[in-house]
Amino acid sequence: AQSVTQLDSQVPVFEEAPVELRCNYSSSVSVYLFWYVQYPNQGLQLLLKYLSGSTLVESINGFEAEFNKSQTSFHLRKPSVHISDTAEYFCAAAGGTSYGKLTFGQGTILTVHP
Amino acid sequence: DAGVIQSPRHEVTEMGQEVTLRCKPISGHDYLFWYRQTMMRGLELLIYFNNNVPIDDSGMPEDRFSAKMPNASFSTLKIQPSEPRDSAVYFCASSLQAQRGYEQYFGPGTRLTVT
Numbered sequence: 001a002q003s004v005t006q007l008d009s010q011v012p013v014f015e016e017a018p019v020e021l022r023c024n025y026s027s028s029v030s031v032y033l034f035w036y037v038q039y040p041n042q043g044l045q046l047l048l049k050y051l052s053g054s055t056l057v058e059s060i061n062g063f064e065a066e067f068n069k070s071q072t073s074f075h076l077r078k079p080s081v082h083i084s085d086t087a088e089y090f091c092a093a094a095g096g097t098s099y100g101k102l103t104f105g106q107g108t109i110l111t112v113h114p
Numbered sequence: 115d116a117g118v119i120q121s122p123r124h125e126v127t128e129m130g131q132e133v134t135l136r137c138k139p140i141s142g143h144d145y146l147f148w149y150r151q152t153m154m155r156g157l158e159l160l161i162y163f164n165n166n167v168p169i170d171d172s173g174m175p176e177d178r179f180s181a182k183m184p185n186a187s188f189s190t191l192k193i194q195p196s197e198p199r200d201s202a203v204y205f206c207a208s209s210l211q212a213q214r215g216y217e218q219y220f221g222p223g224t225r226l227t228v229t
Contacts, residue, residue, distance in 0.1 A: 032216065034217065036220075042222065042223075043118075043205055043220035043221055043222045043223050044157075044205070044207075044218075044220040045220070046217060046218075046219075049217060090157065094216045100145045100162070100164060100169070100209065100211060100216045101147075101159065101162060101170065101216075102216065102218055104156075104157050104159075106156050107156055107157065
């Protein structure tokens with residue numbers, strides 16, 4: 001069975017500092033990987049995704065994630081965060097026998113302090 | 115497209131009452147998912163449908179919960195009778211099988227409070 005582990009439940013950082021949110025997945029087959037973001041009192045929104053090809057994927061607001069098959073990781077990074085990046089971030093995976101279902105991690109709450 | 119539509123956005127009800135949550139997926143999508151989110155348990159998948167047929171309902175907490183999808187544009191999640199521990203935010207999401215990777219699109223959620 002597929003599983004997704006987000007290693008940090010909460011990550012506090014100061015504005016303009018770099019941040020990394022860690023995600024590891026377990027799967028013996030090809031996977032599709034996603035990062036979703038949930039702002040307070042809102043639904044989840046897709047931030048970025050890896051389907052195939054380049055292992056580095058980027059979002060429009062400066063986040064990037066790198067698919068590392070050997071380490072089964074898909075960490076999310078941003079070189080300089082803003083107050084507006086404060087949100088909960090979910091890593092998710094699909095593929096193999098998931099039959100259309102996404103397996104979500106437990107979520108990481110990113111809090112950006114001024 | 116208007117995105118996934120959920121109603122109501124907020125529901126407050128008394129213990130023992132029946133609650134019905136509604137979802138309209140994105141037109142043309144063939145998968146529909148119901149999730150529940152709480153502080154204690156995080157995001158949980160309750161049930162999902164493919165072409166209106168329930169595929170996996172193993173996440174449904176108990177018999178008080180039921181879900182239906184009578185057609186491709188409408189689904190309901192019903193709780194009868196409701197209990198205070200059902201208080202949560204319930205999300206509906208949809209996806210398109212032909213879109214490789216099964217990216218899901220989430221609705222805004224229904225915040226349910228059972229007193």
